[in-house]
Amino acid sequence: MTVSQSRFFAHQPPERDRVPRKVSDALRIAAVDEERGDRPIARSINLLREASLLTDDGTTDPVRTARALMQVGAANLGAGRLLEGHINALHLIQRYGTEPQRQTVDRRISDGAFLGVWGADGNVPVTRDADKPLNGGKCFASGLGTVSHALVTVNSGPDVRLALIDVTDARRADPSAWNMLGMQATVSGTYDFTDMAEENVDWIGAPGDYLREPYFVGGVWRIAALQIGATTGLLDVAAAQLRAMDRMQAEAQQTRLMTVLMRAWAGMALTERAAQATSAEDVSSEDIVVTSIAARLFTEEVGLDAIRAVEQSIGLRHFEAGSETGRMARDLSVYLRQAARDAFLQRAAQTAVGANGRIRGVFG
Numbered sequence: 001m002t003v004s005q006s007r008f009f010a011h012q013p014p015e016r017d018r019v020p021r022k023v024s025d026a027l028r029i030a031a032v033d034e035e036r037g038d039r040p041i042a043r044s045i046n047l048l049r050e051a052s053l054l055t056d057d058g059t060t061d062p063v064r065t066a067r068a069l070m071q072v073g074a075a076n077l078g079a080g081r082l083l084e085g086h087i088n089a090l091h092l093i094q095r096y097g098t099e100p101q102r103q104t105v106d107r108r109i110s111d112g113a114f115l116g117v118w119g120a121d122g123n124v125p126v127t128r129d130a131d132k133p134l135n136g137g138k139c140f141a142s143g144l145g146t147v148s149h150a151l152v153t154v155n156s157g158p159d160v161r162l163a164l165i166d167v168t169d170a171r172r173a174d175p176s177a178w179n180m181l182g183m184q185a186t187v188s189g190t191y192d193f194t195d196m197a198e199e200n201v202d203w204i205g206a207p208g209d210y211l212r213e214p215y216f217v218g219g220v221w222r223i224a225a226l227q228i229g230a231t232t233g234l235l236d237v238a239a240a241q242l243r244a245m246d247r248m249q250a251e252a253q254q255t256r257l258m259t260v261l262m263r264a265w266a267g268m269a270l271t272e273r274a275a276q277a278t279s280a281e282d283v284s285s286e287d288i289v290v291t292s293i294a295a296r297l298f299t300e301e302v303g304l305d306a307i308r309a310v311e312q313s314i315g316l317r318h319f320e321a322g323s324e325t326g327r328m329a330r331d332l333s334v335y336l337r338q339a340a341r342d343a344f345l346q347r348a349a350q351t352a353v354g355a356n357g358r359i360r361g362v363f364g
């Protein structure tokens, strides 16, 4: 039983699905060797390129983009993480770049470029003083060796700037800095921008643009889509293994997995709602942000529930080296650690339950 035979997505009309079955099957098979470092993740990125998933910045039909991220996340979360970074970067360039910059980036993508957004600062944050080269580095930078051009945040605070930079200089990259238990396939790590000359930097937008809403926090629905996709992928493989072991008929197993699956469906629906809100003219910027936060945090909770349920359902075999559910759960648990969850929850609460009037999102 494979993800491609799963019925989890069957309730959706087929035209909503952008990832052909043969692509998601290939991505899922590739994930095994990619985690071991036996196959470069760039080959999975090529599959996404061939499926025309690298040319859309997610604004044409956000719900379709959400569903594509769910499907890729279910099959191969590492590739999904890189796809999300590429879509995010493309969106920022489309929104804040000049027309010639947009055209250049489109041309580069059709020539094989792949984008990322590198915001997390290393020990020395990336800064630039007037007329001087860049200084500092990034950490947790995904896709070293695969991302050809990164949108890099320079300086911090309200005047943060976005710089589009060629990041193919392997001497500046250190993938060994990613010593996490999961998401090994993403080849993440540090990248040093020290002494990089101004001529290598293409400034995108104005200072502070990166933080503008509803595109900054309001964009975390894409992360939610990957989280809930990877969650359903994990449940799907676990259920298949339990069937193969003749253990799926036990009421306790059915109850445990069904309880999480119902929450996963709710998480998918909330994520689609958050994606949809970004293109609705009658939804305020703050409501887009709140819905996006809700999707990101709810899908985090469902992902944690799924990992726990799968551990209890599969048992010790889940922790064997080479276990498929073990690898998927490792990747998901690492990916669920996204920035500032508590601050996001507070922000959503202030608007959704703390503002004057009735609670948001229920009564219109």
Ligand SMILES: Cc1cc2nc3c(=O)[nH]c(=O)nc-3n(C[C@H](O)[C@H](O)[C@H](O)COP(=O)(O)OP(=O)(O)OC[C@H]3O[C@@H](n4cnc5c(N)ncnc54)[C@H](O)[C@@H]3O)c2cc1C
Residues within 6 Å of the ligand: 081, 085, 116, 117, 118, 119, 120, 139, 140, 141, 142, 143, 183, 186, 188, 334, 335, 336, 337, 338, 339, 340, 341, 342, 343
């Ligand atoms: C697989 C993967 C790939 C990634 N790729 C990239 C990439 O390509 N580019 C990039 O820029 N980043 C990347 N990141 C990093 C990402 O942007 C975040 O920096 C990272 O995920 C933050 O996770 P965290 O759990 O450490 O968050 P934190 O924000 O440190 O949160 C950890 C906990 O601390 C709490 N907390 C946070 N701040 C405070 C505070 N001031 N006081 C008290 N409590 C606080 C939070 O609420 C939470 O409970 C990646 C992350 C992952 C997992």
